[in-house]
Structures are given as structure tokens and as C-alpha cells.
Amino acid sequence: MESLVHRLRSRRIAVTPQRLAVLDALDSLPDHPNAETIYQAVRRQVPAISFNTVYKTLEVFCQKGLALKVNPLHEVARYDRVTREHAHLICRGCHRITDLEVQPPPLTYLSPEMLNGFLPEQQRLTIWGLCRDCQESKPIMEA
Ligand SMILES: [Zn+2]
Ligand SMILES: [Zn+2]
Incomplete structure (x- = not known):
């Protein structure tokens, strides 16, 4: 629990039982959970918490660099406790x-001419495709 408190304080996020519970859930859930999954886990610890509070807390974590938001195509946002630079493989199955x-x-591979005045701040590498399990269970050409 101490390290959760420390992680909130180090990002200048006020420590509340709700925020501790959300961070704890984000740490313990596998596979980049969405807000609903996190909400269901947090509710077991903090029964009175609302979905909206969980969602807003996740947004604060993302703004303060404590979590990353992953936006898969055609699906709700997912949250990532790993904030160092890394790429994602997203299975469309x-x-x-x-x-x-x-x-x-x-x-720097982008020249000023290509950017045409745009100021780049960050980039994420995302690769969509089919995981091994889904390749075995459905034809590859099926969208
Ligand atoms: Zn990730
Ligand atoms: Zn899959």
C-alpha cells in the first residue's frame, strides 16, 4: 500500500481511498483493462464508488503520466499501467x-516539410492483426 501512496504523491495526485483502489485494480488486472472492468474490481474494495468516479480517476492518472490510454479501433478505451515507451499488438478477433x-x-525522421508546421509530441506504435488463438479459430480473411 505504501508504494501505491508513493506513486500517487510522486505524480502530485492527492491520495484518496478511491484513487488507491483504482491504482491497485489497474496494477492487478491483466491485459490492459477497460474502465468497466476496473470499476467492477474497485467496487469489491470500495462498494460505494460510482463508475463516473472510476472513469475520472483513470483520466487523471493518464493526464499525470501514471497510466496510458490505449484507444483500439472500434472499441472503448483501455488503460495501461506500463507508461514507458512500448508498442502494442492488438488482436481484432x-x-x-x-x-x-x-x-x-x-x-526526427519526419522533416519540417512533411510536418507542415505541426509540432509532434509523442507517437505510439500499434499493430493490428490476429493473435495465434484467433488465427486457429477463424479464417484470416474474415474481417
Ligand atoms: Zn501496454
Ligand atoms: Zn485474438
């Missing part, structure tokens, strides 16, 4: 999100 430890190329 089962929506599983797997971390991939590769670094995208430095943003």
Missing part, C-alpha cells in the same frame, strides 16, 4: 492487447 518491447524511430 478477441481484442487482446499485448505489449511489444520495441521503440519507434525517433521523431
Whole structure:
């Protein structure tokens, strides 16, 4: 519990029982959970908490760099406790999100002409496809 408190304080987030419970759930749930899954886990510890409070807490965590938001195509946002730079493999069959430890190329490969005044701040590498289980259970061409 001490390290959860420390992680909130180090990001200048006020420590509340609700925030501790949300961070604890984000740590313990596998596979980049969505807000609903996190809410269901938090409710077991803090029965009075609302979905809205959980959602807002996750947004604060993302703004303060304590979590990353992953936005898969055609699906609700998922949350990632791993905030260091890494890539994602997203399965379009089962929506599983797997971390991939590769670094995208430095943003300097984009010339000022290509950017046309746009100021790049961050990039994420996301690769969509089918995981091994889904390749075995459905034809590859099926969207
Ligand atoms: Zn899959
Ligand atoms: Zn991740």
C-alpha cells in the first residue's frame, strides 16, 4: 500500500481511498483493462464508488503520466499501467492487447516539410492483426 501512496504523491495526485483502489485494480488486472472492468474490481474494495468516479480517476492518472490510454479501433478505451515507451499488438478477433518491447524511430525522421508546421509530441506504435488463438479459430480473411 505504501508504494501505491508513493506513486500517487510522486505524480502530485492527492491520495484518496478511491484513487488507491483504482491504482491497485489497474496494477492487478491483466491485459490492459477497460474502465468497466476496473470499476467492477474497485467496487469489491470500495462498494460505494460510482463508475463516473472510476472513469475520472483513470483520466487523471493518464493526464499525470501514471497510466496510458490505449484507444483500439472500434472499441472503448483501455488503460495501461506500463507508461514507458512500448508498442502494442492488438488482436481484432478477441481484442487482446499485448505489449511489444520495441521503440519507434525517433521523431526526427519526419522533416519540417512533411510536418507542415505541426509540432509532434509523442507517437505510439500499434499493430493490428490476429493473435495465434484467433488465427486457429477463424479464417484470416474474415474481417
Ligand atoms: Zn485474438
Ligand atoms: Zn501496454
